[in-house]
Structure formats: C-alpha cells, structure tokens
Amino acid sequence: MASIKGNKKKPGQLSSGKFRKQVVVGYDENGKRIVKSFIAKTEWEAAKMAADYKARHGIGADPDELTVSAALEKYINARRDIIAPSTLNGYNIILKNRLQDIMMKKISELKILDVQAAVNADYRDKGSSRKTLKSALSLVNSALAAQGYEYNLVKRITIPAPKAKKSELPPAEDVINAIKGTEFELPCLLAMWLSLRVSEVRGLQYRDISKDGTHITVCRTRVYLGLESDEKRDFTKNEGSNRTVSLPKYLYDMIMAQPHASDDDYIVNMSYNQVSQNFRRYMEKNGIKITFHQLRHLFATTLKNLGVDDDYIQKMGGWASNNILKTVYTHTNASLEQRFQRMIDDYYMGLIGGCNSTKNLPDESG
Numbered sequence: 001m002a003s004i005k006g007n008k009k010k011p012g013q014l015s016s017g018k019f020r021k022q023v024v025v026g027y028d029e030n031g032k033r034i035v036k037s038f039i040a041k042t043e044w045e046a047a048k049m050a051a052d053y054k055a056r057h058g059i060g061a062d063p064d065e066l067t068v069s070a071a072l073e074k075y076i077n078a079r080r081d082i083i084a085p086s087t088l089n090g091y092n093i094i095l096k097n098r099l100q101d102i103m104m105k106k107i108s109e110l111k112i113l114d115v116q117a118a119v120n121a122d123y124r125d126k127g128s129s130r131k132t133l134k135s136a137l138s139l140v141n142s143a144l145a146a147q148g149y150e151y152n153l154v155k156r157i158t159i160p161a162p163k164a165k166k167s168e169l170p171p172a173e174d175v176i177n178a179i180k181g182t183e184f185e186l187p188c189l190l191a192m193w194l195s196l197r198v199s200e201v202r203g204l205q206y207r208d209i210s211k212d213g214t215h216i217t218v219c220r221t222r223v224y225l226g227l228e229s230d231e232k233r234d235f236t237k238n239e240g241s242n243r244t245v246s247l248p249k250y251l252y253d254m255i256m257a258q259p260h261a262s263d264d265d266y267i268v269n270m271s272y273n274q275v276s277q278n279f280r281r282y283m284e285k286n287g288i289k290i291t292f293h294q295l296r297h298l299f300a301t302t303l304k305n306l307g308v309d310d311d312y313i314q315k316m317g318g319w320a321s322n323n324i325l326k327t328v329y330t331h332t333n334a335s336l337e338q339r340f341q342r343m344i345d346d347y348y349m350g351l352i353g354g355c356n357s358t359k360n361l362p363d364e365s366g
Contacts, residue, residue, distance in 0.1 A: 010043065012043060012046065013043070014039070017041075018039050018040060018041055018046075019039070019040055019041070019042060019043040019045070019046040020037050020038065020039045020046060021037070021038045021043075021046040021047050021049065021050040022035045022036065022037050022038070022050070023035065023036050023037075023038070023050050023053060023054055036053065038050045038053065063107075063147050063148065064106070064107070064108040065106060065108070066106065066107050066147060067103065067104050067105060067106055067107070068099075068102050068103050068104070068105055068107055068110065068140065068143075068144075069095065069103040069104060071107050071143045071144060071146070071147050072091075072094075072095050072103075072139065072140065072143045073095065074143070074146070074147075075139075075142060075143035075146050076088070076091045076092065076095065076143075078146070084231065085225055085231045086223045086225055086231050089225045089226060090135070091139060094135065094136045094139050094140075098122060098128065098132065098133075098136035099115070099118040099119065099122060099136050099137075099140060100118070101114075101117060101118040101121050102114050102115055102118045102140075107144055107147055107149055108149075110144075110149075110151075112151070112153075112156055112157070115137070115140075115151075115153055115157055116157055116158065119133055119137070119157055119158075119159060119160075120160070122136075123159075123160045129162070130159050130160065130161070130162045133159050133160075134154065134159055137153045137154050137157055137159070138153075138154055140153060141153040141154060169290065169294060169297060169298050169301055170288050170289070170290055170298075172192065172298055172302050172348075172351060173351050174288055175188070175192065175283075175288065175290065175295070175298065176189075176348075176351045176352060178282075178283060178286045178288055180352065182282070183270075183274075184275075184278075184279050184282060185254070186251070186254055186255065186258075186267075186268060187201050187202075187268045187270065187275050187279075187292075188279065188292070188295060189251060189254075189348075190204070190251070190268070191292060191295035191296060191299070192295040192296070192298050192299050192302075193248065193251065193299070193344070193348050194216070194245050194247075194251075194299075195245075195296050195299040195300070196218060196296075197221070197241075197293070197296065198224075198272065198275055198276055198292050198293065199221035199222055199223050199224070200218050200221055200241070201268050201275065202221070202222040202230075202266065202268055202270065202272070202275060203218075203220040203221040203222045203232070203266075204216065204218070204220075204266065204267040204268060205220070205263065205264055205265060205266055205267060206255075206260055206262070206263040206264070206265055206267060207263035207264060208220075208267075209247065209252070209255070210244075210247070213247065213249075213252045213256075214246065214247055214252075215244050215245065215246055215247050216244070216245060216247040217243070217244045218241065218242065218243050218244070218245065219242050220232070222266075222272075224272035224276075230272070246341045246345075248345045248348070248349070250348075250349060250352065255267055275292060276291070276292045276293075279291075279292050280292065302347070303340075303344060306343050306344065306347060307343075308340045308343065308344065309340065
C-alpha cells in the first residue's frame with residue numbers, strides 16, 4: 001500500500017495517501033461529538049461520499065432542502081422510543097427498500113408523478129404487494145407532513161390492483177400424514193386445528209392451559225423481527241384475537257408429554273425459522289406446497305366444508321373484520337358452539353387415527 005514519506009500531506013490526507021472527510025452526525029449523552037468518516041483515494045471522492053451521506057440523512061439541511069430519505073429518517077428517529085420494535089423494523093425496511101426512486105429527491109421539489117412512477121417501479125420490478133405499497137406511501141406521507149408538506153399520497157396515488165391469486169390448498173389429510181410423528185406435528189396442529197397464527201403458537205405458555213386441561217387462552221405472542229430476534233408481547237394482533245379456545249385431549253396430552261420446568265415455559269419453544277421456514281421446506285420435500293400461515297386458511301376452509309357457522313370460525317380464528325367490530329360473536333350460542341367443536345374434533349381425530357405414525361423426523365440440515 002502506497003504511503004507518504006517526506007512529502008507534506010494535504011488537509012484530510014492520511015499517511016496511506018488516501019483522503020478522509022468527516023461528518024458530525026450527532027452528540028452522545030456527554031456532549032461528545034459522534035463522527036462518521038469517509039475514506040477514498042481522492043479528496044473529491046471523499047468529499048462526495050460525505051456530501052451524499054449528509055443529503056441522504058438531512059444533516060445540517062433546512063427543511064426545504066431535506067430529501068425524502070432524510071425526512072423519513074427524521075420521522076422514524078422522532079418515534080424510535082415510542083413505537084413497538086416490530087413497527088420500527090417495518091419502518092426501516094421501507095426506508096431502505098421501498099420507493100427508492102424518490103428517496104434522494106428534495107421534498108420541496110417532489111411531484112405526485114414522481115411518487116406514482118416510484119410506486120409503479122416497485123410493483124413492476126420488485127413485485128411489491130398492494131399492502132406493502134400502501135404502507136410505504138402512508139409512512140412517506142406522514143414523514144412529509146411532519147415537515148409541513150401535505151401530499152395526501154394514499155388517496156392521490158393509484159396503487160396497482162392486486163394480482164389474481166388462486167392457490168390450491170392441499171387436503172388436511174395429506175398435511176397431517178406428512179407431519180405426524182415429526183417436530184412439526186404440535187405447532188401445525190395448533191395452527192390448523194385451533195387456528196393460531198405462528199406468533200401465537202410460539203407465544204403459548206403452559207400457564208395458558210385451564211386447570212381442567214380443556215381450554216387454552218391465546219393472549220400473548222412472540223413476533224419475529226429478523227436475524228432470529230423476537231419481540232415478546234403480552235397481547236395478540238388485535239382485540240378480537242385475545243381468545244380462549246377448546247383444547248382437544250389429543251393436543252393436551254401431546255403438550256403435557258413434553259418436558260418443561262415451569263408454567264412459564266413456552267409450549268412450542270422453536271425459533272420462527274424452525275416453525276415457518278423449515279416447515280415449508282419439509283413439506284416441499286414431501287411434495288406438498290403450503291406455508292405455515294396457510295394452515296389457518298386450511299382451518300377456515302375445512303370448517304367451512306364441515307358446515308360450521310361463519311361466526312364461530314371467526315371467533316376461533318380471532319379474525320378482525322367489520323363484522324367482528326359489530327360483535328358477531330353473539331350470533332352463536334354456547335350449545336351450538338359445542339356442537340361445532342365436536343364436529344371439528346371428530347374430524348381431526350379421524351384423520352389422525354388413519355395416519356401412518358412412523359414418520360421420521362426431518363434431518364437437521366433442512
């Protein structure tokens with residue numbers, strides 16, 4: 001590596017001959033400057049890297065000079081301590097990956113057509129879903145509003161219609177045949193028999209089981225944040241998702257057969273990737289295409305085919321909808337719910353009783 005010996009260094013030049021440009025990005029709790037350094041072969045390149053960073057993050061810029069990216073970052077940082085980690089994670093994903101075509105545009109020069117073009121590009125090139133694009137627009141709109149720019153993007157931008165999807169769900173019998181006797185049996189049955197989300201399955205603890213072992217309360221979740229990081233919550237997705245459901249004896253016996261030290265132990269003590277990703281790969285190896293989330297779809301489809309009332313399906317699954325907000329739970333009485341539950345339990349026990357119970361556990365490499 002070339003170095004300077006005997007020659008006078010220029011300002012900002014290192015002994016290696018490269019140039020460094022520093023930017024003050026903030027101050028710590030003791031008032032000491034927090035500095036970010038940019039090193040390049042030439043002075044111009046180092047200065048350009050520093051200038052690009054300042055523009056992207058809005059350092060030292062007047063509000064009118066802020067880029068969309070900088071406005072977003074300021075908005076996110078202002079709420080960092082008051083929003084859930086999962087929400088913060090979602091915001092950062094939008095900042096880094098969504099609507100990148102407008103991120104370096106100044107908010108004072110941003111046009112609706114620019115935003116529309118960015119939405120179209122994400123839909124076309126990245127396959128971003130309607131829900132993803134709407135979330136990104138909503139966040140950008142809030143960040144711009146915080147700087148005094150009211151765009152009303154969600155209403156003014158046309159989000160492409162959702163692509164028609166028609167995915168065939170495998171028969172419940174095929175799924176149970178594949179998982180019987182494997183590490184996936186318990187989490188999968190909790191999802192497709194009791195209609196639990198993956199975060200709810202992973203949030204269940206032994207203390208959630210009633211004293212007589214006939215019911216289990218769904219009241220907490222473990223939400224995956226990426227990089228094997230979880231957020232533990234003492235609540236579920238929405239108010240209707242906090243529920244107590246019937247616990248079939250087959251599942252109760254399977255749960256209690258597992259070793260556990262206390263009632264605070266998790267019933268399914270598996271990582272998100274073990275439950276979700278490994279399950280999907282395992283099923284694909286067995287010629288079955290289904291995700292863990294789709295087990296809830298299979299639950300709803302199976303119960304619908306059994307003739308179970310829609311209101312009871314919604315109650316068991318904890319789905320939120322306009323009907324739920326109108327308290328449709330009152331439309332089913334206790335005796336009718338008991339009859340529905342017997343139908344469901346008899347159906348699944350019939351499938352389990354007819355399965356080959358000598359399935360091998362999946363290999364660890366999956």
